[in-house]
Amino acid sequence: MHWTAIESWERVSEHLFVHVTGARIERRGYPERYGWYLMPAESDVPPLYFEPTPGGCDQAFVAFAAGYGTAFTGRFAG
Numbered sequence: 001m002h003w004t005a006i007e008s009w010e011r012v013s014e015h016l017f018v019h020v021t022g023a024r025i026e027r028r029g030y031p032e033r034y035g036w037y038l039m040p041a042e043s044d045v046p047p048l049y050f051e052p053t054p055g056g057c058d059q060a061f062v063a064f065a066a067g068y069g070t071a072f073t074g075r076f077a078g
Helices: 054-066
Strands: 009-013 016-019 024-029 034-039 048-050
Touching (some): 034 054
Antiparallel strands (some): 009 016, 034 048
């Protein structure tokens, strides 16, 4: 996916997207594992890792759209 204005998301940099809820999709090493991370706004929900590729970034957006970090958290735990 080439990033365009995805509703309710702001592109802060080429490595960081922030949602109006406070959730973030960020490419980083956390902890010591480089890749894309979906970080929900809820502090008790762990970040979800994706490969450090453009496809990994796309998957993070899909996981957020599917509800990761909200009512569907248990479905992604693993």
